[in-house]
Amino acid sequence: MGKISIHEWFSKKQKEKQQQNSSSEKLNIPDNLWIKCVSCKTALYAKELKENLNVCPKCGYHFKLSALERINLLIDGGSFKELSPTLKATDFLGFFDSKPYAKRIEDAILKSSLNEAIVIGEGLIENIKTSLGVMEFSFMGGSMGSGVGEKFTRMIEHSIENKIPAVVVTASGGARMQEGIMSLMQMAKVSAALGRLRETGLPYIVVLTDPTTGGTTASFAMLGDIQIAEPEALIGFAGPRVIEQTIRQKLPKKFQRSEFLLEHGMIDLICERKNLKGTLSKILKFFVE
Amino acid sequence: MKQNFDEIKNLLPFESHLKDLFKKIEELKKLSEKEEVNLEEEIRMVRKRIDAMRQDIFSKLTPLQVVQVARFIMRPTTLDYISLIFEDFIELHGDRNFSDDAAIVAGIAKLDGRSVVVIGHQKGHTTKELIARNFGMANPEGYRKALRIMRMAVRANKPIISLIDTSGAYPGLGAEERGQAEAIAKNLREMAVFTVPFISIITGEGGSGGALGIAMGNRVLMMEYSIYSVISPEGCASILFRDATRAPEAAKASKITAKDLLEFRVIDEIIKEPVGGAHNNYKEAAANVKAAILKHLNEISNFSSRELVADRYNKYRNMGIFVE
Ligand SMILES: [Zn+2]
Numbered sequence: 001m002g003k004i005s006i007h008e009w010f011s012k013k014q015k016e017k018q019q020q021n022s023s024s025e026k027l028n029i030p031d032n033l034w035i036k037c038v039s040c041k042t043a044l045y046a047k048e049l050k051e052n053l054n055v056c057p058k059c060g061y062h063f064k065l066s067a068l069e070r071i072n073l074l075i076d077g078g079s080f081k082e083l084s085p086t087l088k089a090t091d092f093l094g095f096f097d098s099k100p101y102a103k104r105i106e107d108a109i110l111k112s113s114l115n116e117a118i119v120i121g122e123g124l125i126e127n128i129k130t131s132l133g134v135m136e137f138s139f140m141g142g143s144m145g146s147g148v149g150e151k152f153t154r155m156i157e158h159s160i161e162n163k164i165p166a167v168v169v170t171a172s173g174g175a176r177m178q179e180g181i182m183s184l185m186q187m188a189k190v191s192a193a194l195g196r197l198r199e200t201g202l203p204y205i206v207v208l209t210d211p212t213t214g215g216t217t218a219s220f221a222m223l224g225d226i227q228i229a230e231p232e233a234l235i236g237f238a239g240p241r242v243i244e245q246t247i248r249q250k251l252p253k254k255f256q257r258s259e260f261l262l263e264h265g266m267i268d269l270i271c272e273r274k275n276l277k278g279t280l281s282k283i284l285k286f287f288v289e
Numbered sequence: 290m291k292q293n294f295d296e297i298k299n300l301l302p303f304e305s306h307l308k309d310l311f312k313k314i315e316e317l318k319k320l321s322e323k324e325e326v327n328l329e330e331e332i333r334m335v336r337k338r339i340d341a342m343r344q345d346i347f348s349k350l351t352p353l354q355v356v357q358v359a360r361f362i363m364r365p366t367t368l369d370y371i372s373l374i375f376e377d378f379i380e381l382h383g384d385r386n387f388s389d390d391a392a393i394v395a396g397i398a399k400l401d402g403r404s405v406v407v408i409g410h411q412k413g414h415t416t417k418e419l420i421a422r423n424f425g426m427a428n429p430e431g432y433r434k435a436l437r438i439m440r441m442a443v444r445a446n447k448p449i450i451s452l453i454d455t456s457g458a459y460p461g462l463g464a465e466e467r468g469q470a471e472a473i474a475k476n477l478r479e480m481a482v483f484t485v486p487f488i489s490i491i492t493g494e495g496g497s498g499g500a501l502g503i504a505m506g507n508r509v510l511m512m513e514y515s516i517y518s519v520i521s522p523e524g525c526a527s528i529l530f531r532d533a534t535r536a537p538e539a540a541k542a543s544k545i546t547a548k549d550l551l552e553f554r555v556i557d558e559i560i561k562e563p564v565g566g567a568h569n570n571y572k573e574a575a576a577n578v579k580a581a582i583l584k585h586l587n588e589i590s591n592f593s594s595r596e597l598v599a600d601r602y603n604k605y606r607n608m609g610i611f612v613e
Contacts, residue, residue, distance in 0.1 A: 084613070092610040095542055097529035146609030153606065175497075175519045177529055180543045181555050184497060184519040185608040188505050191477030192605045199482065215519070217470035218458075218498040223478055237470035237498075238460030246460050256465060264466050 037061055039232075053273045062210065062230050062273055066112070067119040067136040070169050074277050075123035075132065082121040084154055089116060089147040093180055101178040104140060112139045116147040117172070120155040122164070126281035128288055130167050131159040137171040137211075144216050145176030149186030152220060156193040160200055165284055169207040170221040174214015187219040194223050203287040205280065208235050208258070208267065226283055227267040228276070229258035235267075299363050299568065303354050304346055310339050343565040350514070352540035356522060358514040359493045360456075362419075363568040365575065367394055367409030367452045370492065373575035374582070375400055375407060381438055383430075387467060390431030392423045392459070393503070395438040400450070401583060406442035408435050408503055409452030412493070426459035427499060429472035435503045436476050439483065448486040448586055451503045456521060458499030473502040480505035481601060484594035488585050490560070490578060491515045491547075492567075507601045508585040509555070511547040512578070513562040517555070518545040555608065557585070 033046040039061035049056070053073060054063040065073065071080055088109070091102035109115055117139035122131055133155045135142045144152075152168070159166040175183040197204055206224030210233035217237055229235060236256035244251055254260050261267045271279045297311045314335050321328040350358070358364070371378050375398035382389040395408040412418075412425035419425075435451075442449045458469055480487065480503075489506030495517030511517060520528070522540035527533040544550070547559045560581045567574035592600060 087611055087613045090610060090612045093542065093544060098531070146611045150609050150611055177520055177525055177543070179519075179610075181517060181519055181545065181550055181553065182608065182610060184501055184517075185555060185605065187474075187498060187501060188477055188481070188605040189608055191474060192481035192505075192602050195478045195481035196602065198478065215498055218473040218502075219477060220474070222468070222471040222474040236465050237458065237473070238465065242460045243462060243465065247462055249462075251462065255462075260466075264468070266468050266471060 038063070055273050060231065060272070062232065064137055064171065064210065065273075066138065067114060067134040067169075070134045071119065071121075071123070071132070073273070074125055074134075074167075074169075074280065076125065076127065080121055080123035080132075082119060083158060084120060084151055085115065087116060087147055087151055089145050089176075089179070091178070092182075093178070095178040095180070097178070104178065108139045112136050114139055116151060117142045117144070118148045118151050120151045120158075122158060122162070125167070125277065125284060128281060128284045129162070129164045130284065131155050131162070131164055133166075133168040135169060135171040135216075137173075140176060142170075142172035142216070143174060143176035143183075144172060144186050144190075144219075145179040145183045146186060148172075148176070149183075149189045152190045153193040156190075156197050156204075159202055159204075160197055163200070163202065165203045165205065165287060166197060167205045167207065167280065167284075168220060168224075169209060170212040170216060171209045172212055172214070172216035172221070174216055184215065187215050190220045191223065194220060203284070205283060207271075207276065207280070209233050211235070213237070213239060222266075225287075226269075228269055228271050228279065228283075229261065229267050230276075231258055231270055231272060233258045235261050294363060294568075296569075299361075301354075301357055301361065301566075303350070303357070304343065304565070307339055307342060310335055310342075340564045347514070347565065351537065352516075352546055353522060353537040355514050355546050356516055356540055358566045359516045361566070361568055362414055364454075364493050365567050365571050366413065367411050367454060367492070369571055370452055370575055370578060371396075371398065371407060371409070373571060374579045375405070378407070382434070384433035384437060386433060387430045390423075390428050390434055391421055392425050392427040392455070393431035393435050395435055397447075400448075400579075400586075403448070404445075405448045405450055406438055406445075407450045407452070408438060409492075410455040410500075410503070412454055423459060425455045425494075426457060427455065427502075428459050428461065428464045429467040429469050432458070432469075432472035432476050432502050436472075436479060439480065439503075443483050443485050446485060448488070448590070449483065449506075450582055451487070451489045451506065453489060453491045453495050453500045453504050453517075454493035454515075455496050455499045456494050457496035458502065473498050476502045477505060481605065482598055483601070484597055486586055486589045486592070486597060487601065488582055490582070491517050491556070492578070496521065505601065505605070507589050507597060507604065508557045510558045510560055510581050510585065511550060511556045512560050512567060512574070513547055514566050515547060516545045517547075517550055518543055 037056040040059035042058045095101040120133045208229040317328045378398040380396040394411045410425040487506045489504040491511040522536040525539035526535040550556045563570035563573040
């Protein structure tokens with residue numbers, strides 16, 4: 001794929017989204033809408049929230065970012081080059097729950113304007129050339145099936161080929177069950193790619209965002225040389241409900257949140273969104289300079 | 290020789306109609322003792338009938354029935370297989386960080402005269418054993434013990450054999466505190482680059498990441514009536530179908546049997562089980578497992594370290610079905 005500027009790319013995606021939205025009767029959230037903060041319940045002016053990187057100005061609650069917004073936040077303007085943009089999942093099991101998987105894929109593509117639950121590519125983070133993967137939670141809960149596994153692996157291979165660091169921003173409910181065993185095998189595949197990357201000595205940085213659980217956590221999301229988390233993100237292996245049912249007791253407050261993981265030695269640092277790019281670039285500099 | 294267990298009590302739900310035939314054998318045995326007549330031939334005939342019926346039943350198992358066999362409490366465990374397949378097993382304990390997890394056993398042993406490391410999930414045949422082993426559901430320290438001992442195998446340049454039988458990694462509070470996800474993830478990354486031959490066998494339940502956490506062999510084999518899945522049929526039914534009673538459907542849809550996984554090339558071979566499943570003849574089951582291990586080990590044991598890593602990398606690198 002030819003190199004286009006992030007602005008061109010962004011506006012192309014936005015245009016696609018608008019077209020799709022008009023056909024699927026969904027409306028863009030108007031800028032003058034009020035949004036209630038999930039955490040402090042304050043009514044927030046949507047435009048103001050957006051300008052504040054989707055972080056509540058009152059309590060600091062970090063709302064989700066789309067993959068495109070995240071790329072915009074982290075990558076130097078105009079430097080992002082997407083890789084494998086057309087790679088898509090396919091319903092090879094003919095899996096049918098409340099609707100066919102094939103339909104789920106189609107709906108997710110329309111809803112997110114992306115072809116899979118991860119966007120991969122290469123770009124500059126404060127002038128440091130980096131491979132980047134950003135997960136999109138609105139695409140089937142950021143679940144990892146063959147498509148996500150393949151794209152993540154290609155992103156790591158891109159790092160190895162070009163001798164550049166790799167950064168991933170996670171947001172995922174875990175394995176994509178509609179792909180059966182093949183989704184489990186993605187855990188092996190992506191981890192094997194990271195095993196290779198590690199032998200080259202190139203750094204791999206993970207940014208954990210809300211939520212990151214299941215097979216994603218038990219593979220590439222926990223293998224960073226440095227593990228960064230956004231505040232209060234849910235990060236765990238098993239879901240809280242499963243654990244509660246298993247141990248038959250109430251879980252402690254803040255269980256499986258970033259702060260809990262920091263306390264238990266599972267992550268290196270918690271970083272507020274406004275400082276994320278700066279922190280990432282300092283860490284990358286440590287490795288590449 | 291069969292292991293000592295009550296065949297009538299240990300009939301699986303879907304073969305309960307064989308009960309009368311087993312009773313008949315008992316009657317014949319009693320009669321032969323009482324009247325001092327030789328009824329061996331008659332008994333053999335009934336056995337033959339049972340075997341034929343079983344063969345028929347087992348050739349038509351539904352995926353959920355396979356799940357029942359795979360989870361059966363009398364199914365041979367890792368320690369059963371170890372005692373029947375290997376010699377001079379010395380169990381090694383502990384992760385050197387936190388504790389020794391009884392849900393995973395590991396050690397050094399001889400396999401036909403060759404030194405190997407063997408690891409596996411351990412369940413049990415009684416409630417007491419199962420509780421002591423946490424039902425084969427490992428905590429992070431179990432995965433870390435496995436990694437420690439597998440790494441030792443790599444340093445000693447000895448093959449690794451892993452036996453998989455778990456419903457999954459333990460979803461507990463402590464497990465989360467101590468990094469269940471990190472422990473499994475690290476195992477996956479490290480197993481990928483092991484420079485020694487590595488064979489994994491799914492003997493019973495291959496439950497998701499908890500199974501995969503010690504199962505990244507160059508060759509992955511599955512017992513005929515074992516299962517390997519990303520989520521249990523019950524879990525799949527309750528999450529995706531929002532109805533736990535739809536497990537039979539979920540089991541079918543998720544493709545979790547050995548035959549399915551061979552079709553997807555996720556596994557390399559199916560290991561035959563004795564008539565009526567492995568629990569009916571531990572020795573035969575173990576002999577089949579041993580033959581399969583030796584066959585695959587021989588195929589890859591002349592690979593160089595580099596070739597072993599490449600072979601394993603390519604195996605997993607190529608897994609996935611997508612369009613572009
Ligand atoms: Zn707030």
